[in-house]
Amino acid sequence: MRKKILKLQNSSNFGALLTNGLLASMRLLNFTLLARALSTENFGIWVIYLTTVNFMEMLRFGLLRTAFIKFTSGLAEVEQRIVEGSSWLIALAFCLLIGLLALLFHFLQPLIPLSESFRLFFVYYPAYALLVLPYHYATFKLQAAKRFMAIFALTVTHTTSWASILIFNLFYPLSLQQLVWGHIAAISMASGLALLLGWSNVSAIPAASKAWIMKLLHFGKYSIGTLIGSNLLKSADTYLINLFLGPAATALYNIPLRLTEMLEIPLRALAQTALPKISAAANQNQKTRISELFAQYTSFASLIYLPLLSAAFIFAPQLVTLIGGEQYTGTHSIFRIFLVASVFLPADRFAGVTLDAIGLPQINLRKVVVMALVNIAGDYLVLQYSTNLSLVALVTINTLFIGMSYGLYQLIRLKIIKMAHFKAYLFKYGRRLKLSKNTP
Structure with a gap:
């Protein structure tokens, strides 16, 4: 038993699940x-601010993260340093661009009427963008090396620092501006730890090369579009609801949305471990192994995810009340709609991971663009004629089904995966699950 526990603790899946779970x-x-x-009004303003920050981070690290992990998986240390340094230079250039845009906003602010959410973003995001870099690069490097327990340590530092500030806010209320500075301070603590331990590898910057900068940008132009599209799948609802119905409705919608994201923990953890493994198999031209890994991760994720969704569906009213309070109890119907749509997530998520890992990010980009367009068009049509937030959530079911279908079709058409592998692993894991239930 002790050996099994140690084996579980040392596995990359356990580390990723623990990190994502925390x-x-x-x-x-x-x-x-x-x-x-x-x-409710101020909470809606905060949601829009944070959604915009996350969107910009997706934009920046959509350009770099997937390419970084793909091209450093299985490479010698010397070659890794060149990739790391080149990636760092691109990220710093992005910070410089953001700083210039913020400066331009400062001079044009009297001429541009903006909501409080976007004013906060333009004033404070440049500082956040720079200070978060060491934390992000440490997680990139550690993920490529499958050192998920080290990522766990950084995650603890970041999240507990922010939680401490928010607990203080319960007793001594802070302004929105002070909360933003607290948010920046919390991520700075994690970045400081990454620098102290040498995990962010800032020293690799001098090893950067023009050839690798261009290679990363070439690959990233597809993955950045993919992540922008993925972000729009979630944030478009928030922005459109805010546009049509205001911050209060945005706050109501985001309680069930955040709960649904919480239930995606197993998928995010498995996707983190799948990307470097499938990338390594692709780099070594192991075609059968790619198909087996896709089948293994998709079938396993489906079998552990579906019972989780079922339990959440039953206790939906209690869950939304627990998170938001009595004023959000009525949003449980929105949460249940999200849960139905989430049935399609495992196959959709690993189809995208596989396409990126084997060097076909342009196909994954097309998949995500189609999903984003369907989602935005559906939301816009609903909000033109109704204020019912449940109808907005219903659009998500159609969106995820289309994305899953398109991704699987492309992988099968290109003979990258074989459904026989998926059926075999589904049977294998299903049988193990059945046997574990029957074991006294």
Whole structure:
């Protein structure tokens, strides 16, 4: 038994699940602390601000993260340093661009009427963008090396620092501006730890090369589009609801949305471990292994994810009340709609991971663009004629089904995966699950 426990603790899947579990749990706790401490109006403003920050981070690290992990998996240390240094230079150039745009906004602010959410973003995001870099690069490097317990340590530092500030806010209320500075300070603590331990590898910057900068940008132009599209799948609802119905409705919609993201912990963890493994198999031209890994991860994720969704569906009213309070109880119907749509997530997620890992990000980009367009068009049509937030959530079911179908079709058409492998692993894991239930 002890050997099994040690084996589980040392596995990359366990480390990724622990890290994502902690991150999602702490984010949910922090989200709850904010929802209960702020008025519905101010909470809606915070949601828009944070959604915009996350969108910009997706934009930047969509360009770099997948390419970084793909091209460093299985490479010698010397070659890894060249990739790391080149990636760092691109990220720093992005920070410089953001700083110039913020400066331009400062001079044009009297001429551009902006909401409080976007004013906060333009004033404070440049500082966040620079200070978060060491933390992000440490997680990139550690993920490529499958050192998920080290990522766990950084996650603990970040999330507990932010939670401490929010607990302080419960007793001594802070302004939105002070909360933003607290948010920046929390990520700075994690970045400081990454620098101290040498995990962010800033020293690799002098090893950067023009050839690798161009290679990363070439690959990233597809993955950045993919992540922008993925972000729009979630954030488009928030922005359109805010546009049509205001911050209060945005706050109501985001309680069930955040709960649904919490339930994606197993998928995110498995996707983190799948990307470097499938990338390594692709780099070594092991075609059968790619198909087997896709089947293994998709079938396993489906079997552990579906019972989780079922339990959440039953206890939906209690869950939304626990997170947001009594004023959000009526949003449980929205949460249940998200849960139905999430049935298609495992196959959709690993189809995208596989396409990126084997060097076909342009196909994954097309998949995500189609999904984003369907989602935005559906949301816009609904909000033109209705204020019912449940109808907005219903669009998500159609969106995820289309994305899953397109991704699987492309993988089968290109003979990258074989459904026989998927059926075999589904039977294998299903049988193991059945036997474990029958074991006294």
